[in-house]
Structure formats: structure tokens, C-alpha cells
Amino acid sequence: MEKTFWNIYKTFFKVGTLLLGGGYVILPLLQSELVEKKNWVNHDELCEYYALGQSVPGIIAANMSIFVGYKLLRQKGAFAAATGIITPAFLAIVLIAKILQELIKYQFIKSIFWGVGVGVVILVILAVKEMWKKSIVDKFSFAIFISAFILSAFLKVSPAIIIIASAIAGIIYKLRLDKQKGDNQC
Amino acid sequence: MLIYLHLCFEFFRIGLFSFGGGYATLPFLYHIADTYHWYTPQQLSDMIAVSSITPGPVGVNVATFAGFSTAGILGALIATTSVILPSYVLVIIISKLLEKFKSNKKVQAAIYGLKPAGCGLLSAVALNIFSDNVKSLFGVGLFLILLIMSFQQKRDPLFYLGISAVVGLVAGYFHMV
Structure with missing residues (x-):
């Protein structure tokens, strides 16, 4: 399949439609669509975009799509991939949001929501677990984790402030470590 | 008019400062x-549940939903575009200077610091959603069973949603919830 704007849009629209229950499942979907079916990128490139997608702020599935889109067709490809991955999500929510007030009147819908509400807690805990594996690597990162948790859960500090402060703390800590290493060598 | 600008600003900020994927947007x-009362925390918990069972990245779904609840369809459009915009610009810049970005020490140090913070923020969300959604003894029971299942082996997220939806349906039928 040729790498045109319209083909890229369609491909990501399809991936966006199949994406359920959290962005972490985008990797196998892109693997099947882009590597196996279309041969647009190879597996290693995809894994690199997955890792990079997590070091950029925002929604990982969207970040990864924009990376791949850019690689396929520069600016045009990035735009096609971004809009493609968003469209199904947008349409689904706008449709459901309109009828949700009607739906929620039915007892069996309420019961399903009650159950899904409990299931979602598990999904968030699993997301915490995934992030934990990639982020808590030493005492310093554990200290940041605990501080961020307390500041957010109990003191209701703005998440943006916590994120900026921890990035600055990371830079100061790492640079001091490097400096100490440098001093020891002398 | 002012509400649209405000939405745009808030969701742009979410897109810029949330690290760790769609669920990382939830603390914001x-x-x-809590701050603007555009929707209640309970409504947000419902939105998250709906977003988990609709197509698309959860982060996009929930932004669209929150925008829609605040200011209708235009609000949904503005929230969705604004939440993606920072990623879009950053990814294109990074694609252009890929090699430099990966090896830059300051960038690496900043990421090293903010990743555990993102994890801490999401843990606070887990606590929030738990207290909003798990209010009965029966709910705690279902939660614990699912949690134990998640420790046993890695499963598709849909597995947990499917089971909990069915349990909810059955429990509702017997008037247990």
C-alpha cells in the first residue's frame, strides 16, 4: 500500500477503532498493521518509537502515532496519523455523551457501569505497576514517587507544579552526581 | 467565549505536563x-469508566468527554485538539533532532526525575477512583478478586472490564448492588 495522506489516515483510524482499554495495547496493533501487513516500518523502529513516545508528555498512543506518521510522510504523515487516531475516539464519545443521560436511567446499564467502575480501578493500578517498573530505579526516584503521591493525594497540589519540580530535582541530582564523580577522578 | 479559551489553556497544560500515557492525564x-467545578469528581469517574470501554486511546476519550461535559460539542473539539497539540509539536521537533535528544544529559536527568512523579500522581488517582467507585462490601470483594487475578498473569485490559461488567449485570439482576 502506498504511503499517501489518505492511506495513513485510514490505517490509524482503524488502529484507533480497535484500541480499547488503554493506550498500552497500541504496540501490538501497530505491529500487525504497519510491520506485518503493510511493511511501512520495521519492528525495531516501532519499539524505538514506543520508548520515545513515553518520554514525551501526553497520550502515548497519540505520541507514537505522530512519530510513525512523521517517519512515513513528514509533516503530512504526522497530521494524518494524529487525526486518524483521534477521530474514532472523538466520535464514539460525542455519540455516547449525548445518550448517556438516557442510558443511565436503565437499571441494567447502571449495573454494568457499577461493575466497569470497579474494573477500571484495576486498570489504573496496572498502569501504576507498569510505570513503577520503568521509573522507580533507586532511593532518589522512590523519594520523588512518595512526595508526588502525598502532595497530590492529600495536599491537592497542582500536578503541573509537581511535574516541573520533579524534573528540576532530577536535573540537579544527576548533575551533582556527575560532578562528584568528576571530583573523585581528580 | 471565555470558557473555550479557558478549556484550551487547561487541556494544553494537561498535554504538556502529563507523563506516562492517557491515565497520567487523570490527576489533572x-x-x-476540584478547582473549577466544570464537572464533579463522581462524573469524572463515570467518564473514565465509559472511556475505558469505547474505542480510542483513553486519554483522548476522557479529554473529549470532559470537554463535552463542560461546553458541548465545541468544548469537546477544543479539549481534544488542545490536549494533543503539545505532543504534536514536541514529537515533530524531536523527530527532527532525534539523535541529539536521546543522548542529551539534561533531558535524560529531567525524565529520570519526572517519571517517578508521574507514577506518584497516578497512584493518587488510583486512590481517588477507588473511593469513588468501590463503596460496598460486594465491590471490595470484586476488586480483591480482580486484583489477585492480575497478580497471577498478564491479561488483556478487556478481560477485567468484561468480567466486572458481567458481575455488575448479574449482581444488579439479583439486587445486590
């Missing part, structure tokens, strides 16, 4: 509920 959305 709870903070908005």
Missing part, C-alpha cells in the same frame, strides 16, 4: 474538577 482532570 481531578484537579480541574
Whole structure:
């Protein structure tokens, strides 16, 4: 399949439609669509975009799509991939949001929501677990984790402030470590 | 008019400062509920549940939903575009200077610091959603069973949603919830 704007849009629209229950499942979907079916990128490139997608702020599935889109067709490809991955999500929510007030009147819908509400807690805990594996690597990162948790859960500090402060703390800590290493060598 | 600008600003900020994927946007959305009362925390918990079972990345779904609840369809459009915009610009810049970005020490140090913070923020969300959604003894029971299942082996997220939806349906039928 040729790498045109319209083909890229369609491909990501399809991936966006199949994406359920959290962005972490985008990797196998892109693997099947882009590597196996279309041969647009190879597996290693995809894994690199997955890792990079997590070091950029925002929604990982969207970040990864924009990376791949850019690689396929520069600016045009990035735009096609971004809009493609968003469209199904947008349409689904706008449709459901309109009828949700009607739906929620039915007892069996309420019961399903009650159950899904409990299931979602598990999904968030699993997301915490995934992030934990990639982020808590030493005492310093554990200290940041605990501080961020307390500041957010109990003191209701703005998440943006916590994120900026921890990035600055990371830079100061790492640079001091490097400096100490440098001093020891002398 | 002012509400649209405000939405744009808030969701742009979410897109710029949330690290760790769609669920990492949730602490910001709870903070908005507490600060501006565009929607209640309970409504947000419902939105998250709906977003988990609709197509698309959860982060996009929940942004669209929150925008829609605040200011209708135009609100949904503005929230969705604004939450993606920072990623879009950053990814294109990074694609252009890929090699430099990966090896830059300051960038690496900043990421090293903010990743555990993102994890801490999401843990606070887990606590929030738990207290909103798990209010009965029966709910705690279902939660514990699912949690134990998640420790046993890695499963598709849909597995947990499917089971909990069915349990909810059956429990509702017997008037247990």
C-alpha cells in the first residue's frame, strides 16, 4: 500500500477503532498493521518509537502515532496519523455523551457501569505497576514517587507544579552526581 | 467565549505536563474538577469508566468527554485538539533532532526525575477512583478478586472490564448492588 495522506489516515483510524482499554495495547496493533501487513516500518523502529513516545508528555498512543506518521510522510504523515487516531475516539464519545443521560436511567446499564467502575480501578493500578517498573530505579526516584503521591493525594497540589519540580530535582541530582564523580577522578 | 479559551489553556497544560500515557492525564482532570467545578469528581469517574470501554486511546476519550461535559460539542473539539497539540509539536521537533535528544544529559536527568512523579500522581488517582467507585462490601470483594487475578498473569485490559461488567449485570439482576 502506498504511503499517501489518505492511506495513513485510514490505517490509524482503524488502529484507533480497535484500541480499547488503554493506550498500552497500541504496540501490538501497530505491529500487525504497519510491520506485518503493510511493511511501512520495521519492528525495531516501532519499539524505538514506543520508548520515545513515553518520554514525551501526553497520550502515548497519540505520541507514537505522530512519530510513525512523521517517519512515513513528514509533516503530512504526522497530521494524518494524529487525526486518524483521534477521530474514532472523538466520535464514539460525542455519540455516547449525548445518550448517556438516557442510558443511565436503565437499571441494567447502571449495573454494568457499577461493575466497569470497579474494573477500571484495576486498570489504573496496572498502569501504576507498569510505570513503577520503568521509573522507580533507586532511593532518589522512590523519594520523588512518595512526595508526588502525598502532595497530590492529600495536599491537592497542582500536578503541573509537581511535574516541573520533579524534573528540576532530577536535573540537579544527576548533575551533582556527575560532578562528584568528576571530583573523585581528580 | 471565555470558557473555550479557558478549556484550551487547561487541556494544553494537561498535554504538556502529563507523563506516562492517557491515565497520567487523570490527576489533572481531578484537579480541574476540584478547582473549577466544570464537572464533579463522581462524573469524572463515570467518564473514565465509559472511556475505558469505547474505542480510542483513553486519554483522548476522557479529554473529549470532559470537554463535552463542560461546553458541548465545541468544548469537546477544543479539549481534544488542545490536549494533543503539545505532543504534536514536541514529537515533530524531536523527530527532527532525534539523535541529539536521546543522548542529551539534561533531558535524560529531567525524565529520570519526572517519571517517578508521574507514577506518584497516578497512584493518587488510583486512590481517588477507588473511593469513588468501590463503596460496598460486594465491590471490595470484586476488586480483591480482580486484583489477585492480575497478580497471577498478564491479561488483556478487556478481560477485567468484561468480567466486572458481567458481575455488575448479574449482581444488579439479583439486587445486590
